[in-house]
Amino acid sequence: MDINHRASILIGESMNFKGRDIISMRDFSKAEIMHVLNTAKKIENGNYSNLFSGKVMASLFFEPSTRTRLSFESAMNRLGGKVLGFADKGVSSSSKGESLGDAIKVVEGYSDVIAMRHPLEGAARLAAEAASIPVINGGDGSNQHPTQTFLDLYTILKTKKTLEGLTVGFIGDLKYGRTVHSLAHALSHFGAEMYFISPDSLRMPKDDLNDLKAMGASFHEVNDLEKVIGKLDVLYATRIQRERFPDQLEYEKVKNSYVISKKTLQDARKDMIIMHPLPRVNEISEEVDGTPHALYFEQARNGVPIRQALLALTLGVDV
Amino acid sequence: MKELKVSAIRDGTVIDHVPGDVVFKVVDVLNLEKSSETVMVAANLKSSRIGQKGIIKVSGKILTKEEVDKIALLAPNATLNIIRDYKVAEKASLSVPDVLINVIKCNNPNCITNNDSVKTKFTVVSKDNIRVRCHYCERYIDKEDIKVL
Numbered sequence A: 001m002d003i004n005h006r007a008s009i010l011i012g013e014s015m016n017f018k019g020r021d022i023i024s025m026r027d028f029s030k031a032e033i034m035h036v037l038n039t040a041k042k043i044e045n046g047n048y049s050n051l052f053s054g055k056v057m058a059s060l061f062f063e064p065s066t067r068t069r070l071s072f073e074s075a076m077n078r079l080g081g082k083v084l085g086f087a088d089k090g091v092s093s094s095s096k097g098e099s100l101g102d103a104i105k106v107v108e109g110y111s112d113v114i115a116m117r118h119p120l121e122g123a124a125r126l127a128a129e130a131a132s133i134p135v136i137n138g139g140d141g142s143n144q145h146p147t148q149t150f151l152d153l154y155t156i157l158k159t160k161k162t163l164e165g166l167t168v169g170f171i172g173d174l175k176y177g178r179t180v181h182s183l184a185h186a187l188s189h190f191g192a193e194m195y196f197i198s199p200d201s202l203r204m205p206k207d208d209l210n211d212l213k214a215m216g217a218s219f220h221e222v223n224d225l226e227k228v229i230g231k232l233d234v235l236y237a238t239r240i241q242r243e244r245f246p247d248q249l250e251y252e253k254v255k256n257s258y259v260i261s262k263k264t265l266q267d268a269r270k271d272m273i274i275m276h277p278l279p280r281v282n283e284i285s286e287e288v289d290g291t292p293h294a295l296y297f298e299q300a301r302n303g304v305p306i307r308q309a310l311l312a313l314t315l316g317v318d319v
Numbered sequence B: 001m002k003e004l005k006v007s008a009i010r011d012g013t014v015i016d017h018v019p020g021d022v023v024f025k026v027v028d029v030l031n032l033e034k035s036s037e038t039v040m041v042a043a044n045l046k047s048s049r050i051g052q053k054g055i056i057k058v059s060g061k062i063l064t065k066e067e068v069d070k071i072a073l074l075a076p077n078a079t080l081n082i083i084r085d086y087k088v089a090e091k092a093s094l095s096v097p098d099v100l101i102n103v104i105k106c107n108n109p110n111c112i113t114n115n116d117s118v119k120t121k122f123t124v125v126s127k128d129n130i131r132v133r134c135h136y137c138e139r140y141i142d143k144e145d146i147k148v149l
Ligand SMILES: [Zn+2]
Pocket: A122, B106, B107, B108, B111, B112, B113, B134, B135, B136, B137, B138, B139
Protein backbone atom coordinates (compact mmCIF):
# COMPACT_ATOMS: atom_id res chain seq x y z
CA MET A 1 0.00 0.00 0.00
CA ASP A 2 1.57 3.30 -0.99
CA ILE A 3 1.63 6.35 1.24
CA ASN A 4 -1.03 8.22 -0.70
CA HIS A 5 -3.37 5.29 -0.58
CA ARG A 6 -2.83 4.84 3.13
CA ALA A 7 -3.39 8.57 3.67
CA SER A 8 -6.61 8.45 1.72
CA ILE A 9 -7.84 5.54 3.80
CA LEU A 10 -6.97 7.43 6.96
CA ILE A 11 -8.85 10.45 5.69
CA GLY A 12 -11.71 8.23 4.66
CA GLU A 13 -11.98 6.90 8.17
CA SER A 14 -12.27 10.35 9.68
CA MET A 15 -14.81 11.32 7.01
CA ASN A 16 -17.77 9.63 8.57
CA PHE A 17 -20.46 12.28 8.55
CA LYS A 18 -23.34 9.96 9.45
CA GLY A 19 -25.35 11.44 12.31
CA ARG A 20 -23.22 14.54 12.36
CA ASP A 21 -24.67 18.06 12.67
CA ILE A 22 -23.86 20.90 10.29
CA ILE A 23 -23.84 23.95 12.55
CA SER A 24 -20.80 26.13 12.00
CA MET A 25 -17.94 26.35 9.49
CA ARG A 26 -15.62 26.36 12.50
CA ASP A 27 -16.43 22.68 12.92
CA PHE A 28 -14.92 21.63 9.58
CA SER A 29 -11.34 20.88 8.60
CA LYS A 30 -10.05 21.52 5.11
CA ALA A 31 -10.29 17.82 4.25
CA GLU A 32 -13.89 17.69 5.47
CA ILE A 33 -14.83 20.73 3.42
CA MET A 34 -13.36 19.08 0.32
CA HIS A 35 -15.25 15.89 1.06
CA VAL A 36 -18.55 17.80 1.12
CA LEU A 37 -17.72 19.62 -2.13
CA ASN A 38 -16.66 16.40 -3.87
CA THR A 39 -19.85 14.69 -2.75
CA ALA A 40 -21.90 17.57 -4.19
CA LYS A 41 -20.06 17.20 -7.48
CA LYS A 42 -20.75 13.48 -7.57
CA ILE A 43 -24.45 14.01 -6.90
CA GLU A 44 -24.77 16.83 -9.42
CA ASN A 45 -23.15 14.74 -12.16
CA GLY A 46 -24.72 11.40 -11.28
CA ASN A 47 -28.12 9.80 -11.30
CA TYR A 48 -29.37 9.61 -7.76
CA SER A 49 -33.08 10.17 -8.17
CA ASN A 50 -33.98 7.73 -5.37
CA LEU A 51 -31.16 8.59 -3.00
CA PHE A 52 -33.49 9.88 -0.30
CA SER A 53 -36.41 7.53 -0.81
CA GLY A 54 -38.00 6.69 2.53
CA LYS A 55 -36.29 9.66 4.22
CA VAL A 56 -38.09 12.62 5.77
CA MET A 57 -36.59 16.04 6.36
CA ALA A 58 -38.19 18.35 8.92
CA SER A 59 -37.90 21.90 7.66
CA LEU A 60 -38.20 24.17 10.69
CA PHE A 61 -38.13 27.83 9.78
CA PHE A 62 -38.63 29.82 12.97
CA GLU A 63 -37.80 32.83 10.84
CA PRO A 64 -38.96 33.09 7.23
CA SER A 65 -36.35 32.73 4.50
CA THR A 66 -38.08 31.58 1.36
CA ARG A 67 -34.92 31.04 -0.69
CA THR A 68 -33.10 28.89 1.82
CA ARG A 69 -36.23 26.90 2.61
CA LEU A 70 -37.06 26.23 -1.05
CA SER A 71 -33.48 25.20 -1.74
CA PHE A 72 -33.53 22.66 1.11
CA GLU A 73 -36.94 21.36 0.05
CA SER A 74 -35.93 21.09 -3.59
CA ALA A 75 -32.75 19.24 -2.54
CA MET A 76 -34.83 16.66 -0.70
CA ASN A 77 -37.73 16.36 -3.16
CA ARG A 78 -35.57 15.94 -6.25
CA LEU A 79 -33.86 12.89 -4.82
CA GLY A 80 -37.01 11.15 -3.70
CA GLY A 81 -37.21 12.37 -0.11
CA LYS A 82 -40.15 13.88 1.73
CA VAL A 83 -40.41 17.16 3.59
CA LEU A 84 -42.56 18.31 6.48
CA GLY A 85 -42.36 21.41 8.59
CA PHE A 86 -43.39 25.00 8.98
CA ALA A 87 -42.19 28.38 7.86
CA ASP A 88 -44.13 30.77 9.96
CA LYS A 89 -43.21 32.02 13.38
CA GLY A 90 -46.91 32.12 14.28
CA VAL A 91 -47.33 28.35 14.22
CA SER A 92 -44.05 27.41 15.87
CA SER A 93 -44.24 26.31 19.45
CA SER A 94 -41.65 28.85 20.56
CA SER A 95 -44.39 31.46 20.51
CA LYS A 96 -46.19 29.41 23.17
CA GLY A 97 -43.18 29.55 25.48
CA GLU A 98 -41.98 26.00 24.83
CA SER A 99 -38.21 25.62 24.98
CA LEU A 100 -36.45 24.99 21.70
CA GLY A 101 -35.04 21.71 23.01
CA ASP A 102 -38.53 20.38 23.74
CA ALA A 103 -39.81 21.43 20.33
CA ILE A 104 -36.91 19.63 18.65
CA LYS A 105 -37.40 16.44 20.68
CA VAL A 106 -40.98 16.26 19.43
CA VAL A 107 -40.07 16.87 15.80
CA GLU A 108 -37.28 14.29 15.72
CA GLY A 109 -39.91 11.62 16.16
CA TYR A 110 -41.35 12.54 12.76
CA SER A 111 -38.21 12.84 10.68
CA ASP A 112 -34.70 11.60 9.86
CA VAL A 113 -32.96 14.97 9.61
CA ILE A 114 -33.77 18.55 10.59
CA ALA A 115 -33.05 21.66 8.53
CA MET A 116 -33.69 24.77 10.55
CA ARG A 117 -33.44 28.52 10.56
CA HIS A 118 -33.84 30.59 13.70
CA PRO A 119 -33.54 34.30 14.50
CA LEU A 120 -31.40 33.71 17.61
CA GLU A 121 -27.66 33.05 17.49
CA GLY A 122 -26.73 29.64 18.83
CA ALA A 123 -30.21 28.16 18.32
CA ALA A 124 -28.96 25.55 15.85
CA ARG A 125 -26.23 24.39 18.25
CA LEU A 126 -28.78 24.06 21.03
CA ALA A 127 -31.18 22.18 18.76
CA ALA A 128 -28.39 19.82 17.71
CA GLU A 129 -27.63 19.05 21.35
CA ALA A 130 -31.28 18.25 21.99
CA ALA A 131 -31.80 16.12 18.87
CA SER A 132 -30.65 12.56 18.33
CA ILE A 133 -30.95 13.02 14.55
CA PRO A 134 -28.71 15.35 12.51
CA VAL A 135 -29.46 19.08 12.48
CA ILE A 136 -28.43 21.26 9.54
CA ASN A 137 -28.22 24.97 10.29
CA GLY A 138 -29.93 27.12 7.67
CA GLY A 139 -28.96 30.29 9.51
CA ASP A 140 -28.96 31.22 13.22
CA GLY A 141 -29.39 34.96 13.57
CA SER A 142 -26.26 36.80 12.52
CA ASN A 143 -24.02 33.88 13.50
CA GLN A 144 -23.60 31.06 10.98
CA HIS A 145 -25.11 29.91 7.70
CA PRO A 146 -22.85 27.00 6.76
CA THR A 147 -24.85 25.73 3.76
CA GLN A 148 -24.39 29.18 2.17
CA THR A 149 -20.63 29.01 2.75
CA PHE A 150 -20.42 25.49 1.32
CA LEU A 151 -22.34 26.57 -1.78
CA ASP A 152 -20.10 29.63 -2.15
CA LEU A 153 -17.02 27.40 -2.01
CA TYR A 154 -18.62 24.93 -4.43
CA THR A 155 -19.34 27.74 -6.89
CA ILE A 156 -15.72 28.92 -6.75
CA LEU A 157 -14.38 25.38 -7.08
CA LYS A 158 -16.61 24.60 -10.08
CA THR A 159 -15.61 27.75 -11.92
CA LYS A 160 -11.95 28.06 -10.98
CA LYS A 161 -11.28 24.28 -10.79
CA THR A 162 -9.40 24.88 -7.54
CA LEU A 163 -9.75 26.65 -4.20
CA GLU A 164 -6.01 26.93 -3.66
CA GLY A 165 -4.21 30.25 -3.71
CA LEU A 166 -6.98 32.43 -5.15
CA THR A 167 -7.20 36.20 -4.81
CA VAL A 168 -10.65 37.07 -3.50
CA GLY A 169 -12.19 40.49 -2.93
CA PHE A 170 -15.11 41.05 -0.57
CA ILE A 171 -17.09 44.23 -1.06
CA GLY A 172 -19.97 45.96 0.69
CA ASP A 173 -21.17 45.43 4.22
CA LEU A 174 -18.33 43.48 5.75
CA LYS A 175 -19.33 44.39 9.27
CA TYR A 176 -22.67 42.61 9.43
CA GLY A 177 -22.30 40.27 6.43
CA ARG A 178 -22.07 36.86 8.05
CA THR A 179 -21.63 35.16 4.66
CA VAL A 180 -18.42 37.17 4.25
CA HIS A 181 -17.05 36.28 7.70
CA SER A 182 -17.75 32.62 7.15
CA LEU A 183 -16.38 32.42 3.61
CA ALA A 184 -13.23 34.35 4.54
CA HIS A 185 -12.68 31.93 7.41
CA ALA A 186 -13.14 28.92 5.11
CA LEU A 187 -10.88 30.33 2.38
CA SER A 188 -8.12 30.74 4.97
CA HIS A 189 -7.70 26.96 4.78
CA PHE A 190 -6.80 27.31 1.11
CA GLY A 191 -4.16 30.06 1.22
CA ALA A 192 -6.35 32.75 -0.32
CA GLU A 193 -5.14 36.32 -0.66
CA MET A 194 -8.08 38.44 0.50
CA TYR A 195 -9.05 42.06 -0.05
CA PHE A 196 -11.73 43.56 2.18
CA ILE A 197 -13.23 46.50 0.35
CA SER A 198 -15.63 48.64 2.36
CA PRO A 199 -16.33 52.07 3.78
CA ASP A 200 -14.70 52.60 7.18
CA SER A 201 -18.07 52.28 8.91
CA LEU A 202 -18.61 48.75 7.54
CA ARG A 203 -15.19 47.15 7.95
CA MET A 204 -14.66 43.53 8.97
CA PRO A 205 -15.10 43.07 12.74
CA LYS A 206 -11.90 42.95 14.76
CA ASP A 207 -12.70 39.47 16.11
CA ASP A 208 -13.01 38.04 12.61
CA LEU A 209 -9.74 39.62 11.50
CA ASN A 210 -8.05 38.17 14.59
CA ASP A 211 -9.39 34.74 13.69
CA LEU A 212 -8.03 35.09 10.16
CA LYS A 213 -4.63 36.18 11.50
CA ALA A 214 -4.59 33.19 13.83
CA MET A 215 -5.20 30.94 10.81
CA GLY A 216 -2.29 32.57 9.01
CA ALA A 217 -4.47 34.18 6.35
CA SER A 218 -3.19 36.94 4.14
CA PHE A 219 -5.54 39.93 3.81
CA HIS A 220 -5.71 43.66 3.16
CA GLU A 221 -8.35 46.24 4.05
CA VAL A 222 -8.99 48.87 1.38
CA ASN A 223 -11.60 51.50 0.56
CA ASP A 224 -11.52 51.46 -3.24
CA LEU A 225 -12.43 48.66 -5.56
CA GLU A 226 -10.75 50.36 -8.56
CA LYS A 227 -7.30 49.94 -7.05
CA VAL A 228 -7.53 46.19 -6.58
CA ILE A 229 -10.02 44.90 -9.13
CA GLY A 230 -7.31 43.87 -11.60
CA LYS A 231 -5.85 41.41 -9.09
CA LEU A 232 -9.02 39.49 -8.29
CA ASP A 233 -10.09 35.96 -9.27
CA VAL A 234 -13.35 36.36 -7.36
CA LEU A 235 -15.32 39.42 -6.26
CA TYR A 236 -17.87 38.63 -3.54
CA ALA A 237 -20.43 41.41 -3.12
CA THR A 238 -22.92 41.85 -0.31
CA ARG A 239 -25.90 44.06 0.24
CA ILE A 240 -25.46 47.31 2.15
CA GLN A 241 -28.62 47.59 4.22
CA ARG A 242 -30.17 50.96 4.87
CA GLU A 243 -31.23 49.98 8.41
CA ARG A 244 -27.59 49.48 9.44
CA PHE A 245 -26.99 53.22 9.17
CA PRO A 246 -28.06 55.57 11.94
CA ASP A 247 -27.33 58.42 9.53
CA GLN A 248 -29.29 58.11 6.28
CA LEU A 249 -27.07 60.66 4.53
CA GLU A 250 -24.10 58.41 5.21
CA TYR A 251 -26.04 55.49 3.70
CA GLU A 252 -26.84 57.44 0.53
CA LYS A 253 -23.18 58.38 0.17
CA VAL A 254 -21.87 54.88 0.75
CA LYS A 255 -24.38 52.83 -1.25
CA ASN A 256 -23.49 54.51 -4.52
CA SER A 257 -19.76 54.24 -4.09
CA TYR A 258 -19.99 50.45 -4.12
CA VAL A 259 -22.12 49.78 -7.15
CA ILE A 260 -20.56 47.33 -9.57
CA SER A 261 -21.21 48.36 -13.16
CA LYS A 262 -19.67 47.52 -16.54
CA LYS A 263 -17.49 50.57 -16.07
CA THR A 264 -16.19 49.29 -12.72
CA LEU A 265 -15.25 46.05 -14.45
CA GLN A 266 -13.09 47.61 -17.17
CA ASP A 267 -9.86 46.63 -15.44
CA ALA A 268 -11.07 43.27 -14.20
CA ARG A 269 -9.52 40.04 -15.41
CA LYS A 270 -11.58 38.34 -18.11
CA ASP A 271 -12.18 35.31 -15.93
CA MET A 272 -12.95 37.18 -12.72
CA ILE A 273 -16.27 36.02 -11.30
CA ILE A 274 -18.75 38.11 -9.32
CA MET A 275 -20.70 36.37 -6.58
CA HIS A 276 -23.48 37.62 -4.32
CA PRO A 277 -25.56 35.73 -1.72
CA LEU A 278 -28.70 37.49 -3.03
CA PRO A 279 -31.05 39.25 -2.82
CA ARG A 280 -29.26 42.23 -4.27
CA VAL A 281 -30.62 45.73 -4.22
CA ASN A 282 -28.41 47.99 -6.28
CA GLU A 283 -24.91 46.70 -5.52
CA ILE A 284 -24.61 45.11 -8.96
CA SER A 285 -26.27 46.91 -11.84
CA GLU A 286 -28.37 44.75 -14.12
CA GLU A 287 -26.12 45.48 -17.10
CA VAL A 288 -23.55 43.20 -15.44
CA ASP A 289 -25.94 40.21 -15.49
CA GLY A 290 -25.22 39.43 -19.15
CA THR A 291 -21.42 39.48 -18.76
CA PRO A 292 -19.36 36.34 -18.21
CA HIS A 293 -18.41 37.76 -14.79
CA ALA A 294 -21.92 37.34 -13.39
CA LEU A 295 -22.13 34.11 -11.45
CA TYR A 296 -24.67 34.94 -8.75
CA PHE A 297 -27.66 33.11 -10.22
CA GLU A 298 -25.66 29.96 -10.84
CA GLN A 299 -24.34 30.36 -7.29
CA ALA A 300 -27.90 30.23 -5.95
CA ARG A 301 -28.61 27.09 -8.01
CA ASN A 302 -25.54 25.43 -6.54
CA GLY A 303 -27.33 25.48 -3.21
CA VAL A 304 -29.30 22.41 -4.27
CA PRO A 305 -26.41 19.93 -4.89
CA ILE A 306 -24.59 21.24 -1.82
CA ARG A 307 -27.62 20.70 0.41
CA GLN A 308 -28.13 17.28 -1.20
CA ALA A 309 -24.53 16.42 -0.34
CA LEU A 310 -24.93 17.57 3.27
CA LEU A 311 -28.22 15.68 3.61
CA ALA A 312 -26.73 12.52 2.10
CA LEU A 313 -23.63 12.65 4.29
CA THR A 314 -25.46 13.31 7.55
CA LEU A 315 -28.17 10.74 6.75
CA GLY A 316 -25.42 8.27 5.95
CA VAL A 317 -26.83 7.19 2.57
CA ASP A 318 -24.27 5.88 0.09
CA VAL A 319 -23.26 8.21 -2.72
CA MET B 1 -1.49 37.16 63.46
CA LYS B 2 -3.47 36.63 60.28
CA GLU B 3 -5.89 34.20 61.93
CA LEU B 4 -6.82 36.88 64.46
CA LYS B 5 -8.12 39.30 61.83
CA VAL B 6 -11.19 37.17 61.26
CA SER B 7 -12.23 34.59 63.78
CA ALA B 8 -11.63 30.97 63.02
CA ILE B 9 -14.38 28.67 61.79
CA ARG B 10 -14.86 25.07 62.72
CA ASP B 11 -15.88 23.57 59.37
CA GLY B 12 -16.20 25.30 56.05
CA THR B 13 -14.23 27.14 53.41
CA VAL B 14 -11.80 30.01 53.62
CA ILE B 15 -11.10 31.95 50.44
CA ASP B 16 -7.82 33.77 50.97
CA HIS B 17 -5.74 36.21 48.93
CA VAL B 18 -8.73 37.76 47.22
CA PRO B 19 -7.68 41.09 45.64
CA GLY B 20 -9.28 44.04 47.46
CA ASP B 21 -11.36 45.22 44.53
CA VAL B 22 -13.18 41.92 43.99
CA VAL B 23 -13.89 40.80 47.58
CA PHE B 24 -17.47 41.95 47.52
CA LYS B 25 -17.91 40.73 43.97
CA VAL B 26 -16.99 37.23 45.15
CA VAL B 27 -19.43 37.57 48.07
CA ASP B 28 -22.04 38.60 45.53
CA VAL B 29 -21.56 35.79 42.98
CA LEU B 30 -21.49 33.18 45.74
CA ASN B 31 -24.80 34.63 46.90
CA LEU B 32 -23.48 34.76 50.46
CA GLU B 33 -25.86 37.47 51.68
CA LYS B 34 -28.61 34.92 51.37
CA SER B 35 -26.65 32.20 53.13
CA SER B 36 -28.02 30.92 56.43
CA GLU B 37 -24.51 29.95 57.53
CA THR B 38 -22.03 32.24 59.26
CA VAL B 39 -20.13 34.33 56.72
CA MET B 40 -17.14 36.46 57.68
CA VAL B 41 -15.63 38.93 55.29
CA ALA B 42 -12.46 40.89 55.91
CA ALA B 43 -11.32 43.45 53.37
CA ASN B 44 -8.34 45.81 53.07
CA LEU B 45 -5.93 43.52 54.92
CA LYS B 46 -2.24 44.02 54.19
CA SER B 47 -0.68 41.28 52.13
CA SER B 48 2.96 41.04 51.20
CA ARG B 49 1.89 39.06 48.12
CA ILE B 50 -0.85 41.15 46.60
CA GLY B 51 -0.89 44.45 48.52
CA GLN B 52 -4.45 44.75 49.76
CA LYS B 53 -6.31 41.54 50.17
CA GLY B 54 -9.51 40.16 51.51
CA ILE B 55 -10.52 36.91 53.19
CA ILE B 56 -13.93 35.30 53.03
CA LYS B 57 -14.85 32.58 55.49
CA VAL B 58 -18.02 30.57 55.14
CA SER B 59 -19.09 28.07 57.77
CA GLY B 60 -20.37 24.71 56.72
CA LYS B 61 -19.93 25.37 53.02
CA ILE B 62 -18.31 23.23 50.40
CA LEU B 63 -18.06 25.10 47.10
CA THR B 64 -19.54 23.63 43.95
CA LYS B 65 -17.53 23.34 40.73
CA GLU B 66 -19.43 26.30 39.30
CA GLU B 67 -18.63 28.43 42.35
CA VAL B 68 -14.94 27.53 42.23
CA ASP B 69 -14.84 28.45 38.52
CA LYS B 70 -16.48 31.80 39.26
CA ILE B 71 -13.86 32.59 41.90
CA ALA B 72 -11.10 31.48 39.51
CA LEU B 73 -12.33 34.02 36.96
CA LEU B 74 -12.67 36.88 39.44
CA ALA B 75 -9.61 36.14 41.57
CA PRO B 76 -7.29 33.72 39.77
CA ASN B 77 -4.63 34.04 42.50
CA ALA B 78 -6.90 33.35 45.45
CA THR B 79 -6.41 30.20 47.51
CA LEU B 80 -9.08 27.92 48.87
CA ASN B 81 -8.76 26.28 52.27
CA ILE B 82 -11.16 23.59 53.35
CA ILE B 83 -11.44 23.71 57.13
CA ARG B 84 -12.31 20.69 59.24
CA ASP B 85 -12.33 20.95 63.02
CA TYR B 86 -10.52 24.34 62.92
CA LYS B 87 -7.68 22.91 60.84
CA VAL B 88 -6.85 23.37 57.19
CA ALA B 89 -7.72 19.95 55.79
CA GLU B 90 -7.09 20.84 52.14
CA LYS B 91 -5.50 23.74 50.35
CA ALA B 92 -6.06 24.45 46.70
CA SER B 93 -4.97 27.12 44.30
CA LEU B 94 -7.35 28.09 41.54
CA SER B 95 -7.08 27.68 37.83
CA VAL B 96 -9.40 28.72 35.05
CA PRO B 97 -10.72 25.59 33.35
CA ASP B 98 -10.91 25.08 29.56
CA VAL B 99 -14.69 25.17 29.55
CA LEU B 100 -16.96 27.25 31.78
CA ILE B 101 -20.47 25.91 32.26
CA ASN B 102 -23.09 28.13 33.86
CA VAL B 103 -20.43 30.55 35.07
CA ILE B 104 -20.66 33.50 32.65
CA LYS B 105 -23.61 35.34 31.15
CA CYS B 106 -23.37 35.86 27.39
CA ASN B 107 -23.15 39.54 26.46
CA ASN B 108 -25.05 39.01 23.23
CA PRO B 109 -28.75 39.75 23.87
CA ASN B 110 -29.61 37.80 20.72
CA CYS B 111 -27.84 34.67 21.99
CA ILE B 112 -30.09 31.64 22.55
CA THR B 113 -28.75 31.36 26.12
CA ASN B 114 -30.38 34.69 26.97
CA ASN B 115 -33.70 33.57 25.53
CA ASP B 116 -34.12 29.91 26.43
CA SER B 117 -33.67 27.76 29.51
CA VAL B 118 -30.18 26.51 28.75
CA LYS B 119 -26.97 26.70 30.78
CA THR B 120 -24.34 28.97 29.29
CA LYS B 121 -21.16 27.35 28.04
CA PHE B 122 -17.94 29.14 27.17
CA THR B 123 -14.64 27.93 25.80
CA VAL B 124 -11.63 29.65 27.34
CA VAL B 125 -9.52 30.64 24.33
CA SER B 126 -6.85 32.50 26.30
CA LYS B 127 -5.91 32.03 29.93
CA ASP B 128 -3.15 34.63 30.28
CA ASN B 129 -5.35 37.52 29.42
CA ILE B 130 -8.67 35.84 29.82
CA ARG B 131 -10.74 35.61 26.67
CA VAL B 132 -13.70 33.30 26.18
CA ARG B 133 -16.02 32.33 23.34
CA CYS B 134 -19.68 31.45 23.65
CA HIS B 135 -20.27 27.83 22.63
CA TYR B 136 -23.67 28.83 21.21
CA CYS B 137 -23.47 32.23 19.49
CA GLU B 138 -19.67 31.98 18.96
CA ARG B 139 -19.01 35.57 20.12
CA TYR B 140 -15.80 36.36 21.95
CA ILE B 141 -15.82 38.13 25.30
CA ASP B 142 -12.70 39.82 26.70
CA LYS B 143 -11.82 39.77 30.38
CA GLU B 144 -13.07 43.29 31.10
CA ASP B 145 -16.48 42.54 29.61
CA ILE B 146 -17.06 39.21 31.35
CA LYS B 147 -20.19 39.11 33.50
CA VAL B 148 -20.08 36.32 36.05
CA LEU B 149 -23.54 34.83 36.66
ZN1 LIG C 1 -23.73 33.58 23.34
